[in-house]
Amino acid sequence: MDDARDELVELTRQLIRWPTVNPPGDAYEPCAQWLGGELGRRGYTVEYHVANGRPEHTTQHPRVNVIGRRDGAMPRPTLHFNGHIDVVPVGLGWTLDPFAGVVRDGRVYGRGAADMKGGLAAAIIACDAVQRAGVPLRGSLEISGTVDEETGGWAGVAHLAQIGRLTSARVDSVIIPEPLNVDRICIGHRGVYWFDVITRGLIAHGSMPYLGVNAIEHMGEVLHEIRAVLAPRLATRVTAMPVVPDESRRATINVNTIAGGQVGHAVQSPCVADHCSAIFDRRFLREEGFDATRAELVEVLEGVRGRIPRFAYELIDRLVVHPVETPASSPLIATLRRGIGHVIGHEATVVASPGTYDHKHVTGIGGIVDCVAYGPGVLEVSHQPDEWVSIDDLVHSAQVMALATLDIVGDPRTPVTWPSQ
Ligand SMILES: [Zn+2]
Numbered sequence: 001m002d003d004a005r006d007e008l009v010e011l012t013r014q015l016i017r018w019p020t021v022n023p024p025g026d027a028y029e030p031c032a033q034w035l036g037g038e039l040g041r042r043g044y045t046v047e048y049h050v051a052n053g054r055p056e057h058t059t060q061h062p063r064v065n066v067i068g069r070r071d072g073a074m075p076r077p078t079l080h081f082n083g084h085i086d087v088v089p090v091g092l093g094w095t096l097d098p099f100a101g102v103v104r105d106g107r108v109y110g111r112g113a114a115d116m117k118g119g120l121a122a123a124i125i126a127c128d129a130v131q132r133a134g135v136p137l138r139g140s141l142e143i144s145g146t147v148d149e150e151t152g153g154w155a156g157v158a159h160l161a162q163i164g165r166l167t168s169a170r171v172d173s174v175i176i177p178e179p180l181n182v183d184r185i186c187i188g189h190r191g192v193y194w195f196d197v198i199t200r201g202l203i204a205h206g207s208m209p210y211l212g213v214n215a216i217e218h219m220g221e222v223l224h225e226i227r228a229v230l231a232p233r234l235a236t237r238v239t240a241m242p243v244v245p246d247e248s249r250r251a252t253i254n255v256n257t258i259a260g261g262q263v264g265h266a267v268q269s270p271c272v273a274d275h276c277s278a279i280f281d282r283r284f285l286r287e288e289g290f291d292a293t294r295a296e297l298v299e300v301l302e303g304v305r306g307r308i309p310r311f312a313y314e315l316i317d318r319l320v321v322h323p324v325e326t327p328a329s330s331p332l333i334a335t336l337r338r339g340i341g342h343v344i345g346h347e348a349t350v351v352a353s354p355g356t357y358d359h360k361h362v363t364g365i366g367g368i369v370d371c372v373a374y375g376p377g378v379l380e381v382s383h384q385p386d387e388w389v390s391i392d393d394l395v396h397s398a399q400v401m402a403l404a405t406l407d408i409v410g411d412p413r414t415p416v417t418w419p420s421q
Pocket residue numbers: 084115116149178179357
C-alpha cells in the first residue's frame with residue numbers, strides 16, 4: 001500500500017477532475033465510463049446500469065451507474081464497496097480551482113475530495129493491493145460508482161437495489177467510504193421526515209383586511225407552536241445511537257422554505273394572502289419511529305386549529321427515510337475495528353451519521369444488513385469551500401479497507417496476520 005501512495009493520490013485527482021455536480025447531475029456518463037475503464041483495466045468485469053424509467057434520467061443528464069466485479073473461488077460471500085460519484089455544487093468562498101485536484105501540504109483539494117471521491121479511490125487501491133499481494137479470493141469483490149446520493153440516491157443505489165443488483169440475494173457486505181473520519185466506523189443514521197404545511201385563508205381587499213383570512217399570519221401561528229411547544233419537547237429526546245456531532249443525537253425540526261401570498265403569484269398584491277406554504281425537515285430518532293413522529297405533528301397542527309378561528313391547513317408528506325442501524329454483531333464492524341486499531345494505532349470509534357446516505361437504500365430496499373460507512377474524509381469539510389482529503393488518511397483508510405477485504409473474502413489458507421498484536 002505504501003508503494004501505491006502516488007497512484008492513490010493520482011486516482012483521487014482524476015476523479016475530482018470530472019465535474020459531476022448534482023444538481024443537476026453533470027458529467028455522470030463520461031465519469032462512469034472512465035471509472036469503468038479503470039476497473040476493467042484492473043481485471044474487473046464491468047457493468048453499466050442506466051436508471052431507465054426514473055424522471056431525473058434525461059438525455060441531457062443521463063444517470064449512469066457502474067459496477068466492477070471480480071470473482072473469487074466462490075460467488076459468495078460478496079463484499080461490495082460503494083461510492084457515489086456525484087458532488088454538491090461548488091458554492092462561494094473557494095481559493096483554488098475546485099476541479100483541478102490541487103495537491104498541497106499533504107492534502108488533495110477539490111469538490112468531492114472528502115465527499116467522497118477520495119474514499120472511492122481508496123477502496124479501489126485497497127482492492128488492488130490485495131490482488132497485487134497475490135492473495136487468492138475465497139469470495140467475490142465488487143466496486144460500484146453510483147449517482148445522485150446528494151439528492152436522495154433514487155437513480156443510484158436505490159435503482160441498483162430495485163433492479164435486484166444490489167440486494168442480499170447477491171451481496172453480503174457493503175462498505176461505503178463516506179467521509180466519517182479515518183478512525184470511525186459509521187453504523188447508520190436517524191430518520192428524516194420532510195413535509196409541507198399549507199395554510200389556506202380568504203382573499204380580500206388589503207384596505208379591509210378584516211374581511212379576509214390571512215394565510216401568512218396563520219402560518220406564523222404554526223411556526224410559533226412548533227417553536228414554543230414542539231421544539232422544546234424534541235430537545236429532551238436523545239437517541240441511544242452514537243450520532244455525531246453530539247447535538248445531533250437529539251430529535252430536531254427545521255423550517256427550510258416559506259412562501260405566501262396569492263396562489264400562483266410571486267409578486268405582492270393589495271390583497272389579503274390566501275395561501276402560505278412551508279417545508280419542514282424533521283429528523284426523528286429510532287426510538288420515536290415515523291408513525292409517532294407524524295401523529296405528534298398532526299396533534300400540534302390540530303392544537304392550532306382548536307385555538308385559531310378559521311384556521312385551515314393541509315399536511316403533505318414529501319419524503320420519509322426510516323432510521324437504519326447496523327447490528328452490533330456485524331462482522332464488518334469487527335474487522336474494521338481491528339484494522340483501525342492496527343493501522344491508526346488507537347481504538348476505533350463507532351458513530352452514526354448526522355445526515356443520511358445510501359445506507360438507507362442498501363438496507364431498506366436491498367435488504368443487506370451488513371453495511372457500514374468507513375472512509376478517509378473529514379466529515380466537517382464536506383460540502384465546504386476548499387474541501388480536502390489528507391493523503392495520509394487516504395493511505396491509512398485504504399490499508400484498513402484492504403485488511404477488511406482479506407478478512408471477509410480472502411482465502412483462509414492465507415490468513416491475515418496482525419504483526420503488532
Ligand atoms: Zn457523500
